[in-house]
């Protein structure tokens with residue numbers, strides 16, 4: 001079966017700086033892959049490339065076995081429906097209420113029937129455990145946790161097979177963060193999603209990730225289960241996974257998992 005996401009020799013350059021050097025990575029269907037790495041190693045950039053917001057300088061991104069930019073416009077549109085992305089801070093349209101935010105991709109893909117739109121939007125909100133009373137609120141009136149949930153509902157609007165999450169629990173307090181992790185895990189299981197997430201949060205990583213990819217110095221330093229990654233000798237891995245705080249977070253995260 002084709003990989004939902006495959007990076008083949010992806011290199012990225014901003015000006016004179018190479019952020020990635022010939023990265024290869026294949027994510028199998030149903031996995032939850034956590035991308036970790038020091039600040040500025042290009043994790044967000046890699047997610048943006050996976051959804052076509054940015055083109056690599058070299059190499060190719062393949063989604064579901066096809067080049068991301070390959071095929072006709074209709075092929076590209078069909079591919080676009082198969083993934084959803086949750087951006088850092090949610091990136092809701094601030095001038096649109098919750099309903100219109102979640103309805104946006106549905107309208108974009110041609111659903112015009114208002115009754116159907118209403119049913120679909122309320123269903124998506126229910127999937128992220130938000131009631132219909134939230135639908136008419138503006139993004140500025142929502143808590144941080146609610147913004148993330150609405151953004152997740154919008155990312156799920158087109159029933160994607162692949163979900164990309166950029167720092168899904170950043171900025172949430174521990175309770176809300178644990179609740180959001182449980183929600184993502186439930187959706188992953190119920191919908192059979194493939195998930196790629198960028199996170200600095202070890203509780204989140206330990207609770208969700210089936211495999212971890214470590215980015216360092218422009219390359220994938222290691223890709224494997226958490227146990228495998230933790231056996232790799234490397235200064236970043238040492239700091240990130242083996243400090244006392246990290247060990248406590250990993251234990252908590254496994255408890256959630």
Ligand SMILES: Nc1ncnc2c1ncn2[C@@H]1O[C@H](COP(=O)(O)OP(=O)(O)OP(=O)(O)O)[C@@H](O)[C@H]1O
Pocket residue numbers: 014019037038039040041042043044045046
């Ligand atoms: N559009 C852009 N133009 C120029 N430089 C960019 C652009 N986007 C990202 N960069 C640079 O590329 C590098 C990687 O950025 P990116 O945001 O992907 O890193 P990250 O690993 O997600 O970082 P963090 O963990 O701090 O969020 C950084 O040095 C950043 O300044």
